[in-house]
Amino acid sequence: MATIFRHQESFYTHMETAKNSPATEMAPQRRIIRDRTEVSDFLAMLAENATREIVIFAPRLDGAYFNNSRFARALASFAARHRQNLARIVIEDTDQTLRDNDRLVGLCRRLSDFIHMHQVSEEHLGIHEMFMVVDHRGYLHQQDTDKPDCLIHPKDGHDAVLLTRRFNELWDRSEPIVAPRAAGL
Secondary structure, rough: HHHHHHHHHHHHHHHHHHHHOHHHHHHHHOOEEEOHHHHOOOHHHHHHHHOOOEEEEEEEOOOOHHHOOOHHHHHHHHHHOOOOOOOEEEOOHHHHHHOOOOOHHHHHHOOOOOOEEEEOHHHHOOOEEEEEEEEEOOEEEOOOOOOOOOOOOOOOOHHHHHHHHHHHHHHHHHHHHHHHHHHOO
16 A cells, blocks of 8 residues: 555655646647748748758749849758768759759759759649648648648658659659850859
8 A cells, every 4th residue: 555655645745746847848739820931931941951852842933032142042051061961952943943043043053963953844833832741750741822721740750751752753854954064153
């Protein structure tokens, strides 16, 4: 009987200690962001924390997200960190990308061994979503590019792997962009 009381006493002491101790950090959770600045910051943060792979699919590369100095620095730093790091980008609107994303296009030219850009195949034209995944764990997914809602999670391996698989299907059927190659891409 004394043993039971000691276990109960130990249990309640543990519960009181847990109640009175500072809150531990909550695990990151999936959430929705809508603000363009917050989306831009999250994409840059993902790129800054990437260690081996970045994949991006976008029908149109929004310059506010991908053509700013923070994102460009993060991508250049990622490419320089390790010789096997790779960023792959699949887009639909090549003309818009070349016109509105000079920083990103310049990085593709200078770091062509580490940053590859392809145009989506005809069979995948008209997809109205955008996503970026890093290292099969963190992602931003805008399920409808006509709406501002973006689903984000810095560390969700399951959804990130599913998006990466989807990207790989798009990548496998895509073609390198011809005009930028002639310009050194």
